[in-house]
Amino acid sequence: MEVQKAHFGPDGARSLWRSLIFSLGLEVFHRGARLVSLHERGRRNALDVQLVSRSVWFADLPQSFDGYRILHLSDTHLDCLPDLAKVAARLLAGVEVDLLALTGDIHGHHRASLAASTEPLADMIESVHVKDRRVAVLGNHDPADMAEALDELGFDVLINQSIVLARQDECIVVTGLDDVHRFFTRDALRALSQSPEGFRIALVHSAEVADEAAAKGYALYLCGHTHGGQICLPGGRPLVTRLRRCRYASVGAWTKDTMTGYTSRGLGVGDVPLRFNCRGEVSVITLRRSGSAAR
Numbered sequence: 001m002e003v004q005k006a007h008f009g010p011d012g013a014r015s016l017w018r019s020l021i022f023s024l025g026l027e028v029f030h031r032g033a034r035l036v037s038l039h040e041r042g043r044r045n046a047l048d049v050q051l052v053s054r055s056v057w058f059a060d061l062p063q064s065f066d067g068y069r070i071l072h073l074s075d076t077h078l079d080c081l082p083d084l085a086k087v088a089a090r091l092l093a094g095v096e097v098d099l100l101a102l103t104g105d106i107h108g109h110h111r112a113s114l115a116a117s118t119e120p121l122a123d124m125i126e127s128v129h130v131k132d133r134r135v136a137v138l139g140n141h142d143p144a145d146m147a148e149a150l151d152e153l154g155f156d157v158l159i160n161q162s163i164v165l166a167r168q169d170e171c172i173v174v175t176g177l178d179d180v181h182r183f184f185t186r187d188a189l190r191a192l193s194q195s196p197e198g199f200r201i202a203l204v205h206s207a208e209v210a211d212e213a214a215a216k217g218y219a220l221y222l223c224g225h226t227h228g229g230q231i232c233l234p235g236g237r238p239l240v241t242r243l244r245r246c247r248y249a250s251v252g253a254w255t256k257d258t259m260t261g262y263t264s265r266g267l268g269v270g271d272v273p274l275r276f277n278c279r280g281e282v283s284v285i286t287l288r289r290s291g292s293a294a295r
């Protein structure tokens with residue numbers, strides 16, 4: 001699919017025209033921003049990254065996982081704006097978590113070397129203390145070779161597969177899917193339905209199979225892809241989300257049936273290295289069991 005430049009989502013083949021028009025629109029905006037001196041302000045905004053902390057409560061979370069901390073990174077795209085790595089490294093220095101979950105779009109420009117994205121990523125997360133595992137899924141900007149590059153950085157890259165995390169005699173399941181915005185195959189849905197039973201977390205680059213995960217009983221769904229809109233109206237309302245399905249999940253916290261979801265605004269930026277009315281983020285999500293003392 002990558003070689004053929006095919007685009008497939010859960011709703012079938014996707015037109016390339018839409019992507020081309022979107023890219024053209026961004027380029028026009030980018031050039032326009034330079035003309036009216038908005039560029040420097042947008043770039044400053046893009047470097048103004050926020051560390052978001054959020055607790056999410058579940059009645060069925062295994063007791064041993066009460067307080068389990070997940071560092072959620074998404075859409076790092078560090079080749080597009082390398083200065084972000086140092087900014088984020090300062091925010092993340094000394095952060096202690098149980099799991100590091102990276103939900104895709106590590107890369108940005110398809111002509112750039114993968115090292116332009118992965119080397120600053122390695123520096124950025126060097127001082128984060130992760131007790132359990134580093135796990136990652138790929139995004140629509142990531143070539144298949146990114147899996148090997150992330151593996152070398154110590155990530156378990158989950159491509160339509162699940163891992164089980166154990167604590168004492170209890171466990172939770174983390175299922176990671178290949179990108180479903182551009183590289184969707186039925187294997188993604190099979191991975192959701194064939195994962196082990198129990199408290200399950202889905203890591204997916206985009207929210208576009210949130211309804212499928214909710215129907216299969218997942219408790220938590222972490223994703224990115226939209227950049228929160230990246231260029232938004234005052235108040236943070238996205239102009240474009242690039243979601244073709246599940247648009248209710250375009251940014252921040254949301255629910256679908258009994259499933260809780262979180263769509264990160266992402267750390268990085270795409271082809272246009274600017275943000276307006278939408279800060280980039282790195283997030284620490286703490287799993288809490290309903291009824292536990294600290295509520």
Ligand SMILES: [Fe+2]
Pocket residue numbers: 075077105139141225226227266270
């Ligand atoms: Fe992205």
